[in-house]
Amino acid sequence: MSEDYRNMWADLGMDLAAHDALLEVLGKGYQDIYLAQKNRPKGMGYFDFVMSEVHGLRIKELINEKKAGRKVIGSFCVFVPEEIVRAADATLVGLCTGADFATEEVEKILPRNTCSLIKSAFGFKLGKVCPFIESSDMIVGENTCDGKKKSYEVLKDLVPNLYVMDLPQMKSEEGRALLKAEYQRFKEAVVNLTGVSIDAARLKKGIELVNNKRKAMHRLSDLRKADPAPISGLDALLANQVFFYDDIVRFTDSVNKICDELEDRIADNKGVFPKGTPRIVISGCPMAVPNWKFPWIVETSGAVIVGEESCIGERGTRNLTDNTKESTEELMDAIVDRHFKVDCAIFTPNPDRVNHILEMVEKYKADGVIHYGLQFCQPYATEAMSVEKQLEAKNIPTLRIDTDYSMEDVGQLKTRVEAFIELLR
Amino acid sequence: MYCAGIDIGSRSIELVVLRGSEIVSSLRADSGFAPIQQAKKLITQVRYDRIMATGYGRHLFECSFKAPTVTEIKAYAVGARFLFPNVTTILDIGGQDSKAIALNDSGRVSKFEMNDRCAAGTGKFLEIMAHSLGFTLEEFGQEAMKATEGVHINSMCTVFAESEVTSLVAKGEDRRKIAMGLHRSVVRRSVGMVKRVAGSGLMVFAGGVARNPCMRYLLQDTLNQIIHIPDDPQMVGALGAALLSAEAP
Numbered sequence: 001m002s003e004d005y006r007n008m009w010a011d012l013g014m015d016l017a018a019h020d021a022l023l024e025v026l027g028k029g030y031q032d033i034y035l036a037q038k039n040r041p042k043g044m045g046y047f048d049f050v051m052s053e054v055h056g057l058r059i060k061e062l063i064n065e066k067k068a069g070r071k072v073i074g075s076f077c078v079f080v081p082e083e084i085v086r087a088a089d090a091t092l093v094g095l096c097t098g099a100d101f102a103t104e105e106v107e108k109i110l111p112r113n114t115c116s117l118i119k120s121a122f123g124f125k126l127g128k129v130c131p132f133i134e135s136s137d138m139i140v141g142e143n144t145c146d147g148k149k150k151s152y153e154v155l156k157d158l159v160p161n162l163y164v165m166d167l168p169q170m171k172s173e174e175g176r177a178l179l180k181a182e183y184q185r186f187k188e189a190v191v192n193l194t195g196v197s198i199d200a201a202r203l204k205k206g207i208e209l210v211n212n213k214r215k216a217m218h219r220l221s222d223l224r225k226a227d228p229a230p231i232s233g234l235d236a237l238l239a240n241q242v243f244f245y246d247d248i249v250r251f252t253d254s255v256n257k258i259c260d261e262l263e264d265r266i267a268d269n270k271g272v273f274p275k276g277t278p279r280i281v282i283s284g285c286p287m288a289v290p291n292w293k294f295p296w297i298v299e300t301s302g303a304v305i306v307g308e309e310s311c312i313g314e315r316g317t318r319n320l321t322d323n324t325k326e327s328t329e330e331l332m333d334a335i336v337d338r339h340f341k342v343d344c345a346i347f348t349p350n351p352d353r354v355n356h357i358l359e360m361v362e363k364y365k366a367d368g369v370i371h372y373g374l375q376f377c378q379p380y381a382t383e384a385m386s387v388e389k390q391l392e393a394k395n396i397p398t399l400r401i402d403t404d405y406s407m408e409d410v411g412q413l414k415t416r417v418e419a420f421i422e423l424l425r
Numbered sequence: 426m427y428c429a430g431i432d433i434g435s436r437s438i439e440l441v442v443l444r445g446s447e448i449v450s451s452l453r454a455d456s457g458f459a460p461i462q463q464a465k466k467l468i469t470q471v472r473y474d475r476i477m478a479t480g481y482g483r484h485l486f487e488c489s490f491k492a493p494t495v496t497e498i499k500a501y502a503v504g505a506r507f508l509f510p511n512v513t514t515i516l517d518i519g520g521q522d523s524k525a526i527a528l529n530d531s532g533r534v535s536k537f538e539m540n541d542r543c544a545a546g547t548g549k550f551l552e553i554m555a556h557s558l559g560f561t562l563e564e565f566g567q568e569a570m571k572a573t574e575g576v577h578i579n580s581m582c583t584v585f586a587e588s589e590v591t592s593l594v595a596k597g598e599d600r601r602k603i604a605m606g607l608h609r610s611v612v613r614r615s616v617g618m619v620k621r622v623a624g625s626g627l628m629v630f631a632g633g634v635a636r637n638p639c640m641r642y643l644l645q646d647t648l649n650q651i652i653h654i655p656d657d658p659q660m661v662g663a664l665g666a667a668l669l670s671a672e673a674p
Contacts, residue, residue, distance in 0.1 A: 392536075402541075409542050411481065415522075416539060419498035423534045 005056045008063065012134035019129045022101065023055065026290055033296045034234060039272045041231055041265065043258035047238050050246060059131040061247060065091055066135070071194045074136035076121065077144060078316040078342060079167055081335050084187050086206035086248070088196040093132050094244025095121060095139070098291035100405045102127035109154050115374045116405040117288060118147050125158055132245065133159070138193050140186075143167050144346045145379055163189055171340065171347055180336045187332070203331040207323045209248050216255035217243065217317040223262040224306050225364055228271025229279070230262040233295045233305020235272075240312045241289035273304045278424040281360050283309035283387065284372035285380050286316070291405060294372060294413070301418045306364040309357050310372070311344060318342075318356075345379035353383065354390045361396055367424045368397040370417070375404045397423060429473035430666025431492075432500065433460050433482030436520035436548065436633065439663035440467045443671055446507075451660050456482070461489050477670035479662050481522070495669050497662050498526055498537050504665030505629045506532045508655050513626030516619055516644070516652075517661070518634035520548045523615060527623035538622045545581040546614035548634050554607045557587050558600045566608070566639035568601050575605030581614060605639070612643040619648070629653045631661040 009016060030051055050058070062072050071090040073080075076097065085092040100116065101123035110122060124130035133139070141152035141164045156162045166182050168175030191198055220239060223230055239255060265271065280303050287294065287310065295305055309315055319341050322334040343353040361369060369391055373380045384400050391398045399420040403409055427449070432439045434456060442450040450471045454463045460482045468476070468490075477493050478486035479500040487494050497517070505515045506528065515526040521544040529535040540546055555565035569575075576598055580586040586607070593603050611634075619628070628650060634640055635658035645652050655661055 397536075412522075412539075412542060414484075415481075415496050415498075419496040419534070419537060422496060422499045423537070 009131060012131050014131060014134060015128040018127050022129045033292050037232055040235060041258055041261050043261045044235050046254040047242060050242055055131050059135060062135045071137040072135050073138045074132060075140040077142045078311045079142055079339055080140045081183060081339060082210045083206040083321060083335050084190055086209050087198045087202040088190045088194040090194050095132055096289045097121040098288035101129060110151060113376050114147050115376045117374055118151050138163055140165055169348055176340055179340055183332060183336055200326060200328045200331055203328060204323055207321045211320045213248055213252045214317045214320055216252045219259045220255055221314060223259055226266045228273060228275040229304045229306055230265040230271050232272045232299055234299055237287060237295055278303040278421050279306045279366045281307040281309060281364060281366040281369050282372050283357050283369055285374045285377055286310045286312040288312060297413050297417055301421055303421045306366055307360045309360055345383045354387050371400045373402045375402050427473045428667050428671035429476040430663040430670055431464060431476060431478050432662035433464055433480040433486055434520050435481050438463055438467060439660045441660055441663040441667045442471050442473055443667045461485055475670050477666040479666040495666055498524060499534060500662040500665030501631060502526050502528055502534045503668050504661035505631060507668055509629050509653050511627045512629045514623040514628040516615055516630050517632040518547060519632040523547050525618040525622040536622050538618050545583060546611050550583045553583050557590050558604055565604060566637035569604035569608050569639040572601040572605040575609050576602045578606040578610045581610060608639045608643055612647055616647050631655055631658040633659050
């Protein structure tokens with residue numbers, strides 16, 4: 001990255017020395033994990049580029065948006081509707097929460113027994129190392145799990161403009177009504193922030209952009225049905241992670257290009273791993289960038305990940321928003337309906353989720369499922385047990401894993417993952 | 426053909442050499458602080474044509490000696506099945522790992538569960554507790570069995586349990602009763618793991634902790650089934666690795 005960026009980062013109030021350290025670790029991690037892979041699709045070069053410029057070019061683009069009077073909104077959850085943000089010509093960026101940082105500082109204000117994802121968000125903020133957080137004109141929190149809900153009370157004092165969205169706990173009529181009211185309130189907040197009046201045409205445009213992005217990801221997922229797998233789980237995860245903050249049109253194009261290349265690979269029977277490599281679906285908590293530890297362990301132990309049942313993955317991109325209506329009210333309803341289907345473990349009950357896992361196992365011809373839980377995540381830890389039971393009742397081998405972002409349990413994880421893969425062979 | 430299996434564990438290294446299905450060598454060394462050096466010393470003492478590594482240090486061995494590896498889960502399954510052809514459940518408690526392994530009818534691993542990230546309920550726990558009560562690890566089980574009843578220990582965490590033990594000693598509790606209570610804790614945890622993984626059927630108890638007479642007695646008593654223990658419970662992994670090495674093309 002060029003010198004240009006240091007001024008940009010300084011202007012954002014970042015701690016340059018700490019940020020340099022972060023970039024160095026990130027760079028090395030990317031080298032060891034991503035660039036060490038063999039047989040990668042050439043199109044992944046786009047993502048290599050994105051990662052090399054993750055805090056550089058992309059931030060410059062966001063700052064240019066702001067200079068042109070358009071707003072940047074940061075979020076943590078797939079429930080924040082990008083359609084509405086785009087309808088106001090604003091940019092939605094998913095805030096990275098995938099690495100430990102400034103842990104000592106975080107543990108002064110949050111309990112130690114908080115999941116790594118939440119602590120990471122705070123760490124990046126307290127450490128002043130995230131230009132996305134610093135560029136956001138508004139940051140959206142959501143009342144999802146207990147950890148997040150209570151942590152936003154603390155975040156409120158750390159960022160200039162925190163907006164907290166309430167979410168229902170049940171998929172009931174009342175729950176849907178709440179989500180609808182909250183999306184309406186959010187729309188008003190976005191209008192206030194941007195000064196743009198959101199009408200039906202704008203909503204349709206926003207829906208179209210986001211749908212196209214999702215469609216590209218659907219196309220990518222479909223191609224992972226092939227054996228040999230044309231793309232690694234690590235690379236597919238990266239695409240899923242970058243989904244949240246890249247330029248929407250460029251991202252969509254790049255993923256489609258990769259899909260073109262993968263179609264050729266499949267026609268030539270080429271893949272990243274040999275045909276017959278054990279195929280695994282990972283299900284559970286999302287892996288936010290740059291959390292690559294677990295898929296790296298799996299794919300260096302002799303298996304390939306063919307799907308992610310997670311919000312940074314298929315659960316997050318699954319459905320399109322119905323764009324056939326013409327009135328603002330109907331389009332808002334369509335956005336509500338689409339998001340209401342997300343089967344995160346914060347909902348109770350959550351019966352769709354195991355059905356989706358089963359569908360994915362069948363669709364991607366998976367040999368087994370690994371349930372990935374972040375330590376201290378109560379909702380997913382609880383669902384893990386019933387998911388495991390239900391999968392095993394259908395003779396689908398399942399492994400439950402609980403971990404965090406530290407590297408101290410890599411040896412133990414590797415033993416369990418390798419043993420699971422041996423069981424699958 | 427001489428096929429060897431080496432199990433590089435956190436406390437000890439076992440080496441087994443097979444010729445056909447006959448065990449021709451079975452050696453052990455402490456892992457110490459330089460397990461690869463220790464492993465080297467062992468393998469120079471035997472003749473082998475091929476070798477497979479398992480255990481915590483298997484990847485280190487793989488790097489130094491270009492040997493294939495297998496996890497302790499599969500190695501224990503294969504080793505136990507060789508010694509007891511009808512086994513369906515294996516409980517292995519080692520230096521810092523414990524595992525319950527369920528086998529299907531054809532002897533393949535169908536399900537396994539391991540201890541959580543910490544060493545609670547493993548050999549490490551017993552070692553530290555023995556020391557805190559002034560027993561050697563070798564005599565710990567025997568001494569515990571001299572107590573007619575145990576004192577209930579609440580903590581599973583090695584660190585918290587040690588505090589609990591200190592309090593009990595300060596209250597004048599008999600240290601053999603405390604020892605019995607500690608053994609019961611480990612058994613409780615292990616039984617939980619076994620029950621989650623497998624039903625009934627023939628069970629084998631292996632790993633270093635299977636040498637402990639109190640553990641053997643309590644497990645048998647709690648599970649109310651016959652539990653088979655290999656003559657040398659610690660070499661099951663190395664045996665399994667040797668068998669797998671022989672099987673390879």
